[in-house]
Amino acid sequence: MIHSARRLFAATAVASAALLAVTACGSGNQTPNSAPTDKVLHLSFLQDPGQPPDPDVYYAGQGLLLTTNLYEGLLQYAPGTDKAQLQPLLATAWTASPDNKVFTFTLRQGVKFHDGTPFTSAAIKTSFDRRLAVNQGPAYMVSDIDSVTTQGDYAATITLKAPNAVFLDYLASPYGPRMLSPTGLAANAGKDNDQAYLTTHDLGTGPYTLTDAQVGSHYGLASFGDYWGPKPYFTTVDLPVITDTSAQQLQFNNGQLAAVLHDLPSSAVSSYIGNSKFANYSLPTMMSNYFYVNPHKGMFTNQAARVALTQAIDVQQIVQQTYFGRGKAADQVFPPNMMAADFAKQTIPHDTSALKKIVDGLPADQKTVTVGYDSSNPDNQLVGNLIQTQLATVGITAKVQGYPTSQIYGWPGTAAADAPEMLLLAGWPDAPSPYTWGHINFDPDGGLNYLNCSSPDVTSSLAKGRESGASDVFSTAAAQASATGCWLNIADVNDFMVAQPWLKGVAESHVVSEPNSLRIAGLSVG
Amino acid sequence: MRTFILSRIAAMVAILIALTAVMFVLQRISPLDPVHAQLGGSASQGAIAARRHELGLDRPVPVQFWHYLTSAAHGDFGTSYRTRRPVSTDLVNFVPATLELALCALLIALVLAVLLAFATTLNWPGSGLFRAVLFVGASTPMFLLGILGLIVFYQQLGWVPANGRSSISGAPTGPTGLLTVDGLLAGRFDVVGDAISHLILPATVIALGPAVAIGRVLRSSLITDVDSDYARTAKAKGLGPARILLRHVLRNCVGAALSMTGLQVGLMFSGVLVVEQVFGWPGIGQYIAQSIPVADFPAIAGVTLLLGAVYVVINTIVDLLQAAADPRIVAV
Numbered sequence: 001m002i003h004s005a006r007r008l009f010a011a012t013a014v015a016s017a018a019l020l021a022v023t024a025c026g027s028g029n030q031t032p033n034s035a036p037t038d039k040v041l042h043l044s045f046l047q048d049p050g051q052p053p054d055p056d057v058y059y060a061g062q063g064l065l066l067t068t069n070l071y072e073g074l075l076q077y078a079p080g081t082d083k084a085q086l087q088p089l090l091a092t093a094w095t096a097s098p099d100n101k102v103f104t105f106t107l108r109q110g111v112k113f114h115d116g117t118p119f120t121s122a123a124i125k126t127s128f129d130r131r132l133a134v135n136q137g138p139a140y141m142v143s144d145i146d147s148v149t150t151q152g153d154y155a156a157t158i159t160l161k162a163p164n165a166v167f168l169d170y171l172a173s174p175y176g177p178r179m180l181s182p183t184g185l186a187a188n189a190g191k192d193n194d195q196a197y198l199t200t201h202d203l204g205t206g207p208y209t210l211t212d213a214q215v216g217s218h219y220g221l222a223s224f225g226d227y228w229g230p231k232p233y234f235t236t237v238d239l240p241v242i243t244d245t246s247a248q249q250l251q252f253n254n255g256q257l258a259a260v261l262h263d264l265p266s267s268a269v270s271s272y273i274g275n276s277k278f279a280n281y282s283l284p285t286m287m288s289n290y291f292y293v294n295p296h297k298g299m300f301t302n303q304a305a306r307v308a309l310t311q312a313i314d315v316q317q318i319v320q321q322t323y324f325g326r327g328k329a330a331d332q333v334f335p336p337n338m339m340a341a342d343f344a345k346q347t348i349p350h351d352t353s354a355l356k357k358i359v360d361g362l363p364a365d366q367k368t369v370t371v372g373y374d375s376s377n378p379d380n381q382l383v384g385n386l387i388q389t390q391l392a393t394v395g396i397t398a399k400v401q402g403y404p405t406s407q408i409y410g411w412p413g414t415a416a417a418d419a420p421e422m423l424l425l426a427g428w429p430d431a432p433s434p435y436t437w438g439h440i441n442f443d444p445d446g447g448l449n450y451l452n453c454s455s456p457d458v459t460s461s462l463a464k465g466r467e468s469g470a471s472d473v474f475s476t477a478a479a480q481a482s483a484t485g486c487w488l489n490i491a492d493v494n495d496f497m498v499a500q501p502w503l504k505g506v507a508e509s510h511v512v513s514e515p516n517s518l519r520i521a522g523l524s525v526g
Numbered sequence: 527m528r529t530f531i532l533s534r535i536a537a538m539v540a541i542l543i544a545l546t547a548v549m550f551v552l553q554r555i556s557p558l559d560p561v562h563a564q565l566g567g568s569a570s571q572g573a574i575a576a577r578r579h580e581l582g583l584d585r586p587v588p589v590q591f592w593h594y595l596t597s598a599a600h601g602d603f604g605t606s607y608r609t610r611r612p613v614s615t616d617l618v619n620f621v622p623a624t625l626e627l628a629l630c631a632l633l634i635a636l637v638l639a640v641l642l643a644f645a646t647t648l649n650w651p652g653s654g655l656f657r658a659v660l661f662v663g664a665s666t667p668m669f670l671l672g673i674l675g676l677i678v679f680y681q682q683l684g685w686v687p688a689n690g691r692s693s694i695s696g697a698p699t700g701p702t703g704l705l706t707v708d709g710l711l712a713g714r715f716d717v718v719g720d721a722i723s724h725l726i727l728p729a730t731v732i733a734l735g736p737a738v739a740i741g742r743v744l745r746s747s748l749i750t751d752v753d754s755d756y757a758r759t760a761k762a763k764g765l766g767p768a769r770i771l772l773r774h775v776l777r778n779c780v781g782a783a784l785s786m787t788g789l790q791v792g793l794m795f796s797g798v799l800v801v802e803q804v805f806g807w808p809g810i811g812q813y814i815a816q817s818i819p820v821a822d823f824p825a826i827a828g829v830t831l832l833l834g835a836v837y838v839v840i841n842t843i844v845d846l847l848q849a850a851a852d853p854r855i856v857a858v
Contacts, residue, residue: 048816052610135573137565199610215609217808242689242806246673250681251688376819406821409562418557
């Protein structure tokens with residue numbers, strides 16, 4: 001018995017060694033993976049979306065894939081283009097008063113909620129009220145509504161408390177108010193305005209319904225049989241949560257996933273661009289990588305020093321090394337595809353001489369700074385490292401440090417004394433209006449004014465733009481913001497997606513204002 | 527013995543209270559702001575204040591601490607800021623996955639440890655290679671080992687799945703939450719097989735380090751005792767070396783290995799946290815990893831308390847077992 005155990009052990013050890021040697025020498029298959037015939041679309045999340053797929057709660061990135069396919073609002077933006085063009089969705093026609101205060105809508109007929117009840121004008125006020133009651137991040141979009149009146153089942157008028165040229169953009173925004181079934185809301189309200197119910201169910205009208213929502217593990221969608229629009233090709237969408245990017249790529253390469261829609265690291269982007277086995281897409285977004293300068297610390301309390309700093313950053317080098325194949329150097333102050341190319345131009349020549357002159361005049365103990373970045377964003381760590389190198393050439397010693405978003409979000413509204421001298425963050429606007437971006441980034445009460453820089457001129461221009469929506473007014477605001485030296489738009493960042501070659505409709509299903517996401521109903525096999 | 531047990535239980539309660547206090551202090555001095563992280567950049571000051579009040583974050587810290595402590599004593603760890611569900615519900619969902627993974631890893635670690643100790647003590651053929659493979663595996667960073675395992679056994683060989691606990695929809699979800707056990711109880715052997723295929727690679731990755739640690743301690747004891755008088759007597763009686771090890775030496779040597787196993791089980795949970803990320807394992811490792819960046823304090827505290835309790839309980843059990851094996855320990 002003992003001898004046979006010894007023989008077995010020896011054989012197993014040798015076999016294991018041989019197996020490792022053989023498998024280590026294996027090579028990847030370059031044949032394209034075959035298309036599925038079961039109409040199941042296998043995608044994935046890298047990390048959990050982080051918030052429930054409740055349209056009045058969800059206020060982050062990758063989970064837009066859920067909320068935008070489960071729910072619909074009155075308006076939407078056209079897919080497949082780099083222009084944010086308003087399109088009908090649950091409203092088939094609309095008008096705005098000249099002062100942007102009163103909006104009328106003709107509603108689509110024959111639409112059903114996922115609970116089987118018909119969509120009528122009654123859902124508008126109920127949905128807006130629910131958003132206000134939940135009072136989470138996106139609630140501000142309906143906080144200025146004065147009244148909602150209905151004219152029969154299929155017409156409604158919304159009146160605002162004050163003019164707002166951006167309101168239609170709010171309605172079309174991926175974070176904008178969605179229509180939820182009044183019947184379903186009433187039946188499942190509980191003590192939290194349906195929040196518990198909508199973590200695992202949905203009450204929308206979209207082409208898909210939520211069939212599974214296991215936080216941190218798996219999400220699932222099924223096509224809605226009574227959908228008012230064209231029937232989606234894929235009847236089921238399988239969305240496991242994969243928490244490691246290497247594991248995600250392995251599964252995609254093996255054909256287990258139809259596509260990877262977000263957060264591919266730079267190294268993977270390069271490898272997929274050169275790989276004919278897969279299709280890759282660099283799709284337009286409104287995502288910017290922004291550089292914030294702290295006007296409350298050290299040498300950068302001086303405006304001239306801040307402006308000199310923005311000039312000393314070699315943006316072209318950063319973009320080339322970080323966003324190859326999926327971005328370009330920004331040439332507008334506002335995020336890309338938001339305004340016509342002639343407006344809000346950002347023309348900052350690369351020149352280190354001014355900053356070097358300032359730094360040379362400083363005592364040694366004032367030449368050390370910290371470049372902060374969002375620790376969940378590896379791209380910005382790379383950008384920070386490049387800036388560190390660039391600053392070294394002018395005599396500044398920079399430390400690159402990651403901060404969690406929960407810490408970064410605590411800086412706006414404070415003196416920012418605990419914040420670093422510089423901060424790198426990638427982001428996109430809630431709605432494709434320069435006001436939404438300018439207000440939250442440049443105004444003193446803006447929630448993304450991380451380092452608390454402000455200028456009365458900028459605030460005044462933005463307020464005028466909010467009323468009129470005029471592009472030249474926002475151009476003025478942009479120039480005033482640049483002059484503070486507090487903000488530099490480094491890169492226009494695309495959505496880089498890879499897909500199996502048989503997956504059709506990827507570019508056509510992508511919406512410029514909805515990063516990390518696709519309209520799944522537009523996908524098919526071909 | 528009774529006094530010994532009571533003193534250990536009292537120490538355990540004191541440690542958990544101290545752990546909770548430390549977490550509260552850390553939360554207080556932490557610059558993280560969960561409310562801003564939840565509501566985002568466009569939230570009004572009113573919405574932020576309302577949410578802060580709703581979460582009880584506007585109360586004095588001692589009040590928050592007392593409230594947390596008394597609630598936790600009743601099994602209420604608060605509501606996760608991220609998942610918006612009671613932390614206790616989240617733990618009930620996530621802990622079985624981690625527990626199943628850890629138990630499987632422990633089983634593999636013990637088997638490998640005994641094999642390592644026996645093979646190297648008795649100089650079995652191939653034992654050098656076996657020891658080398660184990661040592662290389664144990665000294666490789668766990669995430670790297672996980673990725674390597676995926677490349678070899680998922681991508682190249684296609685033997686195991688890459689992600690999650692199960693590929694079968696509609697697998698039984700109760701009563702234990704352990705898929706292997708629930709599958710057996712439901713007579714679903716397909717579920718059991720599928721669960722094992724998902725478990726085997728991540729569990730082995732976790733097991734290598736503890737296996738080497740336990741195996742080395744066991745081997746060291748075996749080598750010392752194999753030359754002892756009683757072993758020589760057994761050999762003189764005509765018993766083979768393996769039988770001497772199994773029948774006589776192992777029982778005398780298992781104490782030290784048992785202590786090391788207790789220590790490794792605690793450390794194994796830290797390995798579980800890393801491996802869950804690589805294998806998309808929906809356990810408490812993933813849960814806490816996603817809770818930390820958004821300052822989800824109730825979730826972080828819930829997991830920390832749970833892991834602290836597990837660690838203390840396991841070591842208390844080990845102490846009790848050792849005390850049972852050697853009553854002189856109680857006297858000390």
